[in-house]
Amino acid sequence: MEPTHCNGSNERLALDLSCRGKGVFRYKKPLDEIRSEVKRFAVSQGFSLEVEDITLAVQEACKNIIQHARPVDGKMHVECRVSDGRILIEVSDNGRGFDVGVLEHDIASPMAIYGRGIKLMKGLMDEFGITSGREGTTVRMEKKRS
Amino acid sequence: MEIEVEEKEGFNVVSPVGELDVYTVPLFRKVVLKLEGDRKHDLILDLTRLTFIDSSGLGSLIEIYQKMNAAQGEIAYVIDNPRILKILKLVELDKVFRLFSNLGRALQHVGATGGYVDEEFFSDHT
Numbered sequence: 342m343e344p345t346h347c348n349g350s351n352e353r354l355a356l357d358l359s360c361r362g363k364g365v366f367r368y369k370k371p372l373d374e375i376r377s378e379v380k381r382f383a384v385s386q387g388f389s390l391e392v393e394d395i396t397l398a399v400q401e402a403c404k405n406i407i408q409h410a411r412p413v414d415g416k417m418h419v420e421c422r423v424s425d426g427r428i429l430i431e432v433s434d435n436g437r438g439f440d441v442g443v444l445e446h447d448i449a450s451p452m453a454i455y456g457r458g459i460k461l462m463k464g465l466m467d468e469f470g471i472t473s474g475r476e477g478t479t480v481r482m483e484k485k486r487s
Numbered sequence: 488m489e490i491e492v493e494e495k496e497g498f499n500v501v502s503p504v505g506e507l508d509v510y511t512v513p514l515f516r517k518v519v520l521k522l523e524g525d526r527k528h529d530l531i532l533d534l535t536r537l538t539f540i541d542s543s544g545l546g547s548l549i550e551i552y553q554k555m556n557a558a559q560g561e562i563a564y565v566i567d568n569p570r571i572l573k574i575l576k577l578v579e580l581d582k583v584f585r586l587f588s589n590l591g592r593a594l595q596h597v598g599a600t601g602g603y604v605d606e607e608f609f610s611d612h613t
Contacts, residue, residue: 365510365513368508368509368510369510372508372510397574400508401541401542404509404541404542404543451549451579451580452552452553452583453549457542457578460578461542461578464578
């Protein structure tokens with residue numbers, strides 16, 4: 342697995358994580374690292390009760406990249422910053438993209454086995470948006486500090 | 488993740504310990520779906536020692552629910568962690584699954600007909 346690049350500061354966290362690998366093992370290292378780094382950053386910015394929601398939402402976004410995106414550079418990019426008491430998160434890839442229109446009428450029903458990640462992210466965060474095209478996909482999320 | 492399996496009062500009780508996520512779901516499915524072939528026993532998933540669940544973990548709970556229903560078996564879920572309950576509620580599985588706040592209640596009530604029990608406990612944790 343390629344090395345991870347991490348650029349953390351008091352105001353901003355930027356992670357470039359490899360999503361190449363085989364089987365379930367391709368999830369373990371990047372998702373563990375995302376969780377610990379995002380948690381550390383959120384706590385350093387005064388978030389507490391919201392931290393578990395934030396880290397799970399970011400993990401879900403990254404899991405979608407590993408499962409579906411096939412990024413050209415083999416990486417997923419996570420950026421977090423804080424402004425006006427809100428954590429702003431972008432999770433992006435330069436993979437094959439998808440038609441976001443399907444999300445409007447295809448949010449998983451309670452009993453569908455797949456497709457639950459988007460619904461979870463929407464529920465966990467205060468704001469959620471997704472754009473996708475030939476150059477990749479970007480998920481933007483926000484959560485207010487309590 | 489560790490998975491404990493035991494037979495109690497005629498039920499198979501499965502207790503995953505730790506995190507149920509995209510990484511650990513394959514093991515969990517393997518253990519539980521092997522039990523699903525055992526039609527003599529209904530199933531209780533004791534999730535009280537679960538510390539984390541993601542969308543893949545939720546998917547595995549649904550798959551097991553559907554397979555048990557198809558086999559006309561009973562299945563119930565024991566949850567006492569408000570965090571895990573919150574995740575289930577976000578995807579509306581609390582409206583589908585039979586939830587109990589402890590194993591004793593599940594053992595007592597699974598098999599009885601009717602709606603969900605422990606409504607007070609679950610309504611307190613939104």
